[in-house]
Amino acid sequence: MYAIEATGLYKRYGEVIAVNGIDLAVKQGEIFGMLGPNGAGKTTTTEMLVGLRQPDAGVVKILSMDPKKEGAAIKARIGVQLQTSALFNHLTVRETLVLMASFFPRCRPVDELLNLVDLQEKANVQTRHLSGGQQQRLQVALAMVNDGDLLFLDEPTTGLDPQARRRLWDIIEKMREEGKTVFLTTHYMEEAEKLCDRVAVIDHGQIIALGSPDELIAAHFGETAIELPAFSGLDDHMLAQLAGVSHIQRQNSQVTLYSTAVPATVGALLELAQKLGVSLENLMIRRATLEDVFLKLTGRRIRE
Amino acid sequence: MKAYLLLVLANIREFSRDLMTLFWFLAFPLIFILLFGAIFSGNGDLEFQVGLAVEDQGPAAAGIAEAMKAVPIFQITQGDREAMLAALKEGKLRAVIVLPEDLSAAMMVGQRVDLPVYYDAAQQTSREIVLSVMKDMTAELDRRLTGRPQLIGIQAEPIQAGRKMRDIDYLLPGILSMSLMQLGLFGTFNFVSMRQRKVFKRFGATPLPKWTLLAAEITVRLMIAVIQTLVIVFVGRLVFDVQMVGNWAVLIALVMLGATVFVSMGYMIAGFAKTEDGVQGIIQTVQFPMMFLSGIFFPVEFMPAFLRPVMTAMPLSYLGDLLRQEMVGASAMHSLAVNLGVLGGFTLVSLALAVRFFRWE
Numbered sequence A: 001m002y003a004i005e006a007t008g009l010y011k012r013y014g015e016v017i018a019v020n021g022i023d024l025a026v027k028q029g030e031i032f033g034m035l036g037p038n039g040a041g042k043t044t045t046t047e048m049l050v051g052l053r054q055p056d057a058g059v060v061k062i063l064s065m066d067p068k069k070e071g072a073a074i075k076a077r078i079g080v081q082l083q084t085s086a087l088f089n090h091l092t093v094r095e096t097l098v099l100m101a102s103f104f105p106r107c108r109p110v111d112e113l114l115n116l117v118d119l120q121e122k123a124n125v126q127t128r129h130l131s132g133g134q135q136q137r138l139q140v141a142l143a144m145v146n147d148g149d150l151l152f153l154d155e156p157t158t159g160l161d162p163q164a165r166r167r168l169w170d171i172i173e174k175m176r177e178e179g180k181t182v183f184l185t186t187h188y189m190e191e192a193e194k195l196c197d198r199v200a201v202i203d204h205g206q207i208i209a210l211g212s213p214d215e216l217i218a219a220h221f222g223e224t225a226i227e228l229p230a231f232s233g234l235d236d237h238m239l240a241q242l243a244g245v246s247h248i249q250r251q252n253s254q255v256t257l258y259s260t261a262v263p264a265t266v267g268a269l270l271e272l273a274q275k276l277g278v279s280l281e282n283l284m285i286r287r288a289t290l291e292d293v294f295l296k297l298t299g300r301r302i303r304e
Numbered sequence B: 001m002k003a004y005l006l007l008v009l010a011n012i013r014e015f016s017r018d019l020m021t022l023f024w025f026l027a028f029p030l031i032f033i034l035l036f037g038a039i040f041s042g043n044g045d046l047e048f049q050v051g052l053a054v055e056d057q058g059p060a061a062a063g064i065a066e067a068m069k070a071v072p073i074f075q076i077t078q079g080d081r082e083a084m085l086a087a088l089k090e091g092k093l094r095a096v097i098v099l100p101e102d103l104s105a106a107m108m109v110g111q112r113v114d115l116p117v118y119y120d121a122a123q124q125t126s127r128e129i130v131l132s133v134m135k136d137m138t139a140e141l142d143r144r145l146t147g148r149p150q151l152i153g154i155q156a157e158p159i160q161a162g163r164k165m166r167d168i169d170y171l172l173p174g175i176l177s178m179s180l181m182q183l184g185l186f187g188t189f190n191f192v193s194m195r196q197r198k199v200f201k202r203f204g205a206t207p208l209p210k211w212t213l214l215a216a217e218i219t220v221r222l223m224i225a226v227i228q229t230l231v232i233v234f235v236g237r238l239v240f241d242v243q244m245v246g247n248w249a250v251l252i253a254l255v256m257l258g259a260t261v262f263v264s265m266g267y268m269i270a271g272f273a274k275t276e277d278g279v280q281g282i283i284q285t286v287q288f289p290m291m292f293l294s295g296i297f298f299p300v301e302f303m304p305a306f307l308r309p310v311m312t313a314m315p316l317s318y319l320g321d322l323l324r325q326e327m328v329g330a331s332a333m334h335s336l337a338v339n340l341g342v343l344g345g346f347t348l349v350s351l352a353l354a355v356r357f358f359r360w361e
């Protein structure tokens, strides 16, 4: 059973092709992430899936229903948090939730929602007096108001502090336990890695890699990443010659070595550094991440 | 239904918690009434500055002078002929009447005397009024002096509860029509700016039907319209003594109808235009001609003939006509069926287009 099925999604704005042939099949109960840089087409894809924009080409099925014929039935069962949408400025948090709840045949109790996003204390505050992060949390609560089976969250954690981000991750984990399907977009690879069952890496409106975070990393890297401090002054050619190094990636002044034999590589690196009198302070050894996958596939970082 | 009620409530809260908007919606019609009222109520009662030069010392001249001073619309200034004529040329007087030297003597011997009446030929209205008052007066004097009985007279029967229609009486329903138009058209601004801020966008991903949102918006506008009406009628009564002669229930019904017409038009325009600026442009081009060419501020007789067909194309003139009849008992320009038909037709067409071109973002 698929919660979302899309084939050949295509959308263009004048010269810009925002979404260029995307196929998706998101299983029921899955947390599916779309990871990509600014302008990759995440929002455009999301809004086409929820029926807010018409694709120029392609077919969408949501919860096995056709949006063109059963739009209202679909809308009753999905929850949507948009990247750009504002609130009624002068309504309080509680009033906003109650209003939104009235649009749906079935809904969660407002107090439960307030608890979930930790806004109980702000229940009677007008939304214009909320901080950006609090507004963002309210937006997420609004997406959950109807207790829908399928949630679309467009960059739910952007603008949240680390603590609030963890909380939101917990909420999404809870959705998983409740058997809901979550489709989310993000720039944060650690978010995608931690939360998502599967991730689609998207760039220039196309999916360039798809799979679970571990699969993706394993498919592209048998190696460990060694990040050199910026401006170490070491020559790319010399670095590539070091023992165990499969390839190097240079992004501006930042160099990352990918090594299949970490001890050998580090030993050789230290030796080289000593010989040339270069400081290796801030040297970092870490396992490869989705960021590295993205870097390898596109030659760019997700966030620059 | 619940969604509708909560949206109405949300709108009212949004509106009433925003003090600036609240202030302007109530203050604007008030400022308008006070301003227009002050401008127009001054010459509500006609008065003519008339110069009188008495050159005859006899009893007849004194009698005529007394009679003239008793004419209510004449403000008499007395002086010698030269001075009076100079004042007329300077525009300080509308007319100068001379009672010539030999007046009493000539009348005594039954000889006809013509009283010279000087007037500014450029001033049509004052000429006609002054001359006809003078003719009436001389005819009456003539009759008395010659002792002929008057066989036919007139008995004046003023309608509208003994009040004459002053400019402010005509104006007040016009101001009400205008505020209804502005409420409808400019009320859309708020909607468009909220749409631009993408407040409604997420509603598009919920099962909420668009017409429910529109219906709630329109309901709130109608409530505001009723409040504005009460303010306008009350201030008109208090400050300018404009009596509401009609039936309150009918007036409120008409106000609702009028507000619906323009609110629907407003949402239709919001459907056509993308941005706030776009809406502003369309609204200005619609509302200015309507304000001045629909006869809500001055009667149709004042309009050049070639503009009268334009007037019949404007919903505001039909609303103005209805409100004038109901509020101050003015006579009808169009039949009730025509008025209601035109306004109803405008509403239906605009509403249909408003829903058709409605956009969540």
Ligand SMILES: Nc1ncnc2c1ncn2[C@@H]1O[C@H](COP(=O)(O)OP(=O)(O)OP(=O)(O)O)[C@@H](O)[C@H]1O
Residues within 6 Å of the ligand: A013, A016, A017, A018, A019, A036, A037, A038, A039, A040, A041, A042, A043, A044, A045, A083
């Ligand atoms: N309504 C629009 N009109 C014109 N161009 C658009 C429109 N919406 C999106 N685009 C273009 O399509 C591309 C994809 O935009 P989209 O908003 O989907 O990116 P995104 O992945 O959500 O980016 P971000 O991470 O910044 O939110 C961008 O180049 C954008 O400029």
Ligand SMILES: [Mg+2]
Residues within 6 Å of the ligand: A042, A043, A044, A083, A154
């Ligand atoms: Mg986006």
